[in-house]
Amino acid sequence: MERFELIVIGAGPAGLSAAIEAASCGMSVIVFDENTRPGGQLFKQIHKFFGSKEHKAKERGFNIGKNLLNEAEELGVRVELDSTVMGIFRNKEISVMKNDSVKHFKGNSIVIATGASENMVPFKGWTLPGVIGAGAAQTMMNIHGIKPGNRVLMVGSGNVGLVVGYQLIQAGCILEAIIDAAPRVGGYGVHAAKLARIGVPFYMSHTIKLAQGIDRVEGAIIVEVDKSWKPVSGSEKTLEVDTICIAVGLSPMSQLVRLAGCKTLDDPKKGGIVPLCNEYGETSISGIYAAGDVAGIEEASSAMIQGKIAGAAASKDQGYISEDEFKARQKKLENSLLQLREGMFGHKSTAQVTHTDEGYELSHSLLKKGYISDTELSHYPGIPTEDDLKDGLVPVIECTQNIPCNPCQDACPKGCIKVGDNITNLPSIETSVKCSGCGMCVVSCSGQAIFLVKQNHSPGYGLVSLPYEFSPLPDVGDIGYALDRLGNVVSKAEVISIKKTPVMDETAVLTMKVPSNLTMKARFFKPAMKEEKII
Amino acid sequence: MYRIKEHPILKSFQKGRLVKFEFDGNVMEGFEGEPISVALKANGVMVHRYTKKHSQPRGVFCSIGRCTDCVMIVDGQTNVRTCITPLAEGMKIETQYGVLNKR
The missing domain is CATH 3.50.50.60 (FAD/NAD(P)-binding domain)
Structure with a gap:
């Protein structure tokens, strides 16, 4: 011994x-x-x-x-x-x-x-090959370099479900949907927003009823649940997936x-x-x-x-x-x-927080659908006013929940961003200081919630800089689509610059040109398919 | 089809040399040292075994050696957890029926 x-x-x-x-x-x-x-x-x-x-x-x-x-x-x-x-x-x-x-x-x-x-949730067909834990998905794709499937349904909208969902897309899978039996997204809003703007639908108050298939998953039927968690008959939807990923807690x-x-x-x-x-x-x-x-x-x-x-x-x-x-x-x-x-996801909090510590009302749209609606957006201290936007380049910080995080504050060499001593505070922007456009705040935000916006770049057009973590990285001059916060195409977009240096740790800053009136809407760049004609 | 060729964050995945192995009599290829289940997945194999009582299919579930859903017969040994057992050249891997290698 x-x-x-x-x-x-x-x-x-x-x-x-x-x-x-x-x-x-x-x-x-x-x-x-x-x-x-x-x-x-x-x-x-x-x-x-x-x-x-x-x-x-x-x-x-x-x-x-x-x-x-x-x-x-x-x-x-x-x-x-x-x-x-x-x-x-x-x-x-x-x-x-x-x-x-x-x-x-x-x-x-x-x-x-x-x-x-990992916790599991049993449903009809849950033992079929193709139903896996979210941890299994991470092990396969991030350690062994293999996709768990091609089209995936994520069950559970906590941080694990949201983060693994995003990683599935980074690995090259299609995330068909995220569902959760709870009425609100369980994880950080910023993680949800990353998925929503790529076009992943969120079905809150939905559970999985059935995995289809004989010897492997060939589809999933999801169903809405009412306030007492009972399935609402007639609300079933069939999703074409080959993989069902379970992320319902630990x-x-x-x-x-x-x-x-x-x-x-x-x-x-x-x-x-x-x-x-x-x-x-x-x-x-x-x-x-x-x-x-x-x-x-x-x-x-x-x-x-x-x-x-x-x-x-x-x-x-x-x-x-x-x-x-x-x-x-x-x-x-x-x-x-x-x-x-500290903050609304911390130990002491309850699930029904309605306002931030600062007294701002939480975005309902973010909690229900994964993105902040246009009307809610202007309430928050990280969002520039219309006057600020006229002035030139400004950071837009779409961070609306009290989560313990503050790297954005130190990232700005000019001091444009303030979180304060309490790291769960919402970041606010200091518009009297000129933004240099370095993009360090964009890449320092673990929630990918910071954008740089220049409303008037050339007549009728503005610029939006956003964090980009997908392969292949687009080239300058590429034409594609600008997607809004819910993943809808709002216009065509041209890549104006790509910035990626070692200190950015694999997050690129992609700047795209979009019509001026869409600079506060466009939040993602979707490359066009090879032979696709963009109108 | 399932192997990730390009990843935005992870530049490469550590892999051994490409080796041949046998699955239910068919010759397949995989990387030495990677879990057997990964090599099978890369070849499109989803069903690892059928349960003893109801003959239901099972495959990878937890991928970390905990749930034992992915067990197969490896070189004659039954109940081998394929998600944590490294692939070796010439391995003979069989679908497990209950605890046997045939229905």
Whole structure:
């Protein structure tokens, strides 16, 4: 039996962060993970993360994963892969299965960071090949480079459904629709808007009734549900899809926590059965900590902070850092965690928020259909007035919900954008400062909600600059279509410039020429098919 | 048909060399080291097995080795999770019926 000062179970964002924090304090640390690759789900996350700089905002998940692994390696953390922790006993002893043999390890402290598993929704035909979890779609396309299908229905409009839906399109699939039994889009409005403007229809208050097909999915029937979640007969729609992707939430993987004998509670707000933890993540058993999704479903950024707190606490327990040093570290981390939990999607909020913290009414259209309607748009502080638009180039920030994110504020070298100290504030624009048109705000916005608009560029025409993350990248001079926020073609458009530099991290800024009166409507460029004639 | 040729964010996917394997007697190609299920998908195979009682088709579901829906017979061994088992040259992969290789 080998002994370590800290045993970490799970090499995802929480586990690796705990290991790094503890190893940096001088502890001997070993991490076990049942998968062949470390990083948990981080390497499947190819979108830019939210938060502030200290939360690694605007970095893509897989790059955050790479950095965590490098850090762990530099600190001498031992990471054992293909290793399933199958037992956890008194005195912090565990049994680990690797290659069909079992070994025992003992730790002074243990951090359980086993993450979460996907929830499922059963319906007729749900066992057919072609019905997959959203995580499966990510694994196939973002790790192994294979499309899960060609035409996909996404069930679930939470952030997972929205983000994976967008990634499916980036991989070259057609997303036929997003449905959700709830009446409102569950995830961030900015994620929904990215899909709506490409033309993906949102069916809220709809559930899946049936997957069609004999030995694989050949279609799906969806149906509207009423207020008591009952199907409305006659409202069925048939969608031609070969893949049905399920994204209906996650549940903590708390089996090891229970096996260890930690006290648990069933907390629907945290996604299911979670260990009872103190503020440092310590369970009812002294020296056993829980961090990340296993302690309550959140996201990777908060998991990393929770991991650090647990790692620091274990270091303090074993005398590697003083009580004062720990308190100082913990306070900083706690503040950082609280920032992420603020806002309408945070821990404390209820599902029926009607106004932003600033008192602006939420966009109903965004919550129902995935895009902000023209009439609602002007209410928000990131939207320029008609007078501002006459002046020349201005940023347009279509960020209308309190989500914890502020990279746009630092991105502008001129100081045109203000979020303030509270990172969930809606960004506002400072129109007295001249926008230089550098596009850094456009690429820094993880929600792709910032555009640059110049209403009068040449007689009758204006310019719209937008973030573009699809292949192939159009060329300057290409003619295509301008789509509005709901994905309808509003005019033809010409690509005037494409800006893409290493610092933009694969997000290009595409500037298109559209009629002046459409500069506040056109939000996406759709390239024309090869032989297509544009009228 | 299913392999991603061009991706806007991920420039390339790490792949081993192209190798031949056998699926229910047919010779197919896939990349060494990638999950068997990925190589099968690239060849258009969706059904991995049929259930024992009702003979219903099953394929990839979770893709991370958790749900066991994708198990097949690999080199004579039944119940192999194809979504996390790496492809090797000359592998003999069979559709699983219950726990057998034929109906």
